[in-house]
Amino acid sequence: MNKVLSSSSKTLAKITDVLELALEESPNLNAEWKLDVPPSFKTLKDSYTPYASTRLRIWLLTPSTPGEYVITCKLRKRCCGRRIISTKTFTVIVDK
Numbered sequence: 001m002n003k004v005l006s007s008s009s010k011t012l013a014k015i016t017d018v019l020e021l022a023l024e025e026s027p028n029l030n031a032e033w034k035l036d037v038p039p040s041f042k043t044l045k046d047s048y049t050p051y052a053s054t055r056l057r058i059w060l061l062t063p064s065t066p067g068e069y070v071i072t073c074k075l076r077k078r079c080c081g082r083r084i085i086s087t088k089t090f091t092v093i094v095d096k
């Protein structure tokens with residue numbers, strides 16, 4: 001089953017679930033999101049943009065081991081030292 005991750009609450013998931021993480025990039029910032037995903041997660045589909053007119057980035061992930069995990073996302077400038085502009089965290093509790 002697909003589940004959308006929320007940064008405002010913990011997401012409960014099973015090992016068989018597909019987790020969707022969507023983040024928006026501002027075209028004015030010239031920046032991109034980078035994910036720090038725990039090793040027990042597999043990336044089924046790396047960052048893609050579903051519509052050419054939007055700056056929405058979507059990742060599809062699946063957990064492989066039960067436990068509580070934190071996925072950290074950092075919005076970095078594409079130039080000028082690639083400094084971090086923003087950070088978001090997502091907590092996932094994985095059950096068998």
